[in-house]
Amino acid sequence: MINNHRYIILHKPYGVLSQFTQEFSEHRTLKEFIDVPNVYPVGRLDWDSEGLLLLTSDGKLQHRLCDPRFAHKRTYWVQVERVPDPESIYKLQSGVKIQDYVTRPADVKLLLNDPVVCDRSPPIRFRKSVPTAWLEITLTEGKNRQVRRMTAAVGFPTLRLIRVSIATIQLHGLELGQWRDLDGAELAQLKR
Known part of the structure; x- marks a missing residue:
């Protein structure tokens, strides 16, 4: 206290x-x-x-x-379906139109190695023919289900989302x- x-x-x-x-x-x-x-x-x-x-x-x-107004940063590790291409990463970084607004620019990078995370219960769905990738996304705004909507808007649905930092x-x-x-x-x- x-x-x-x-x-x-x-x-x-x-x-x-x-x-x-x-x-x-x-x-x-x-x-x-x-x-x-x-x-x-x-x-x-x-x-x-x-x-x-x-x-x-x-x-x-x-x-x-x-x-x-204070735009504090929140960072997420996001497992997405398929591997995003550079153009999709750029769109996420620049701002994505979701419903009636465009998201603020975000720090987004494709993680070259899967982060060390605990097992999830239940586990995400696994499909042999569809690879997955992990992104690190840092936002300064917090709209409802924003990360999931952003990745879906560029064609890479979120399978798992873990917030790893707040400020x-x-x-x-x-x-x-x-x-x-x-x-x-x-x-x-x-x-x-």
Whole structure:
């Protein structure tokens, strides 16, 4: 606890809602993993996405990190169907038209080696005749299901999506379903 607030990071598993309560859903919730009162997710990570989720009781920080004016970076490892060509990578970098808007420019690169990630339950569908590739995508905006819509718009549907960083905070070292408090140095960097 820092300044009477909690700052927690969680390695959210696939199939878990980014909320503590559920009304009419068969999905698991954060309550199964975190028993800390008065903390709330900063932004969201869809139920079918995995990775770094920041939770806090600090409303000011939560607002700052969610406000698009501040354009904080979020990085994802994205497994897509087939191997994107340079033209498709360029489109993702430049901005893609999705519904009624064009995404902001993004940092996008094709990973030459598959990243080391934990197994997903259930695993992604596997098709012998269709290769997959991993992209690293860094965004400064957070529209609903944006990464999935971006990759689909250029013809490479997302099979698996893992958020690996939020601003300066990294997922490294957290096992699936594990959480921890941020330390003072991490929080100072995040607030900068």
